Amino acid sequence: MASIFSGFYIENPQTLPIEASEYFIRKARNINNNLFIFSELNSGEISKDTYYCKRIGINAIIKDIT
Numbered sequence: 001m002a003s004i005f006s007g008f009y010i011e012n013p014q015t016l017p018i019e020a021s022e023y024f025i026r027k028a029r030n031i032n033n034n035l036f037i038f039s040e041l042n043s044g045e046i047s048k049d050t051y052y053c054k055r056i057g058i059n060a061i062i063k064d065i066t
Contacts, residue, residue, distance in 0.1 A: 001028070002027075002028035002029070002031040002032040002035055003031050003032060005035075006032070006034070006035065006036060007035060007036035007037065007038065008028070008035065008036075008037050008038075009037075009038055009039065009040075010037060010038075010039040010058070011039070011040060012039075012040060012041070012042055013039050013041065013052060013056065013058070014041060014042070014043045014048070014052060018052070018055060018056060021052075021056040022055065022056050022057075025037060025056050025057050029057070036059050036060075037057060037058050037059050037060075038058065038059060038060040038061065038062060039052075039058050039060075039061055039062070040061065040062045040063070040064065041053075041058075041061050041063075042064075049061060
């Protein structure tokens with residue numbers, strides 16, 4: 001998929017072990033280093049959202065404010 005698409009959306013990555021997210025994103029970026037990854041993070045804490053973005057390499061997040 002990383003060789004076909006230029007980006008991915010990951011739904012609630014905080015529900016997976018962070019090591020699993022790191023692994024799959026690393027594998028995808030080995031195929032396409034410029035892969036854009038965005039996600040909806042619902043951890044409830046900005047610091048936790050920031051941690052996930054930095055650690056697993058999320059480029060942008062979507063927030064549901066309703």
